[in-house]
Amino acid sequence: MATTLTGGCLCGAVRYEYTGDPLFAANCHCRDCQRASGAPFTANIGVPSPALKMTGELKYYDVKADSGNTLSRGFCPNCGARVVSRPARNPDMVVISATSLDDPSIYKPAMDIYASSAQPWDVLSPGTAKFPKMPQ
Numbered sequence: 069m070a071t072t073l074t075g076g077c078l079c080g081a082v083r084y085e086y087t088g089d090p091l092f093a094a095n096c097h098c099r100d101c102q103r104a105s106g107a108p109f110t111a112n113i114g115v116p117s118p119a120l121k122m123t124g125e126l127k128y129y130d131v132k133a134d135s136g137n138t139l140s141r142g143f144c145p146n147c148g149a150r151v152v153s154r155p156a157r158n159p160d161m162v163v164i165s166a167t168s169l170d171d172p173s174i175y176k177p178a179m180d181i182y183a184s185s186a187q188p189w190d191v192l193s194p195g196t197a198k199f200p201k202m203p204q
Contacts, residue, residue, distance in 0.1 A: 070087050073164065077151050079149075081124045082126060084164070086119055086120045094181050095177045096110050096182055098185050100131055100133060100134065109186070110167075112153070112163045112166060115161070116162075118160070126143060127142070138155075139154070140156070142154065151165055
C-alpha cells in the first residue's frame with residue numbers, strides 16, 4: 069500500500085510530497101549526522117527522487133560522507149531547516165528528514181546505521197536492526 073508523505077521546512081517556504089513505498093527508513097548515528105543535526109542521530113526516509121515533488125528553493129551543503137562519497141544536505145535558505153539529503157552515489161534517491169514531515173509520528177525506522185558511532189547516553193530503538201556502519 070502506497071504511503072503519502074508531506075512536509076517541509078520550519079517557515080513553510082519549502083514543501084514536498086511523495087506518494088509510494090519508501091526505499092528505507094533508518095536512524096543514522098554517524099558523527100556527520102550528529103553534527104549536522106545537533107542531535108544524537110538523524111531520522112531518514114529514502115525515496116526515489118523522480119517521485120518527490122518539491123516547491124520552494126533549497127540551499128545545498130556538500131560533505132564527504134564516511135563512505136568517501138559526497139552527500140548534499142538541502143536546507144531552507146530562509147529558516148535553515150534541513151529538509152532532504154542527496155547522496156552522490158545514488159542520484160536516483162533523495163533522503164527526506166523524517167523530522168520535516170507534517171506528521172512525523174508516521175516514521176517507523178527499520179534500522180539503526182552507524183550504530184558504532186551512537187553516543188553512550190543515546191538509547192537505540194529496541195526493535196530495529198543494528199549496523200555498525202552503512203549496510204551494503
